[in-house]
Amino acid sequence: MFDALEIEPLDWTRIHVFFVDERPVPPGDPASNFTLCETHLLTPAAVPAASVHRILAERGPAVAAALYSADITLFFQEFTGENPRFTVVQCGIGPDCHTASLFPGER
DSSP, rough: HHHHHHHHOOOTTOOOOOOOOOOOOTTTTTOOOHHHHHIHHHHHHHHOOEEEOOOOOOOOHHHHHHHHHHHHHHHHHHTTTSOOOOOOOOOOTTTTBBBOOTTTOOO
């Protein structure tokens, strides 16, 4: 999907990218969902940094969740005056059919 979106003539200054999930690794790690998106969409499509809302997973789950929740809330309150409401949500699916990388007992 990222490769298909990258070639579309979209005005990325009007589109914000929020992430559904992330693994507890820093950006640049091959296991990072952000890195996959950055490689196949954000960089090739020249998506402005201000339009990208990344989960700071390298800060640890509790801190990352709190920061991301605050980012989402602030964005929607500032720009729409409404509670968060996403227009499109794209979830990946793993080879074992998992979504959102939620695994019991994993940190």
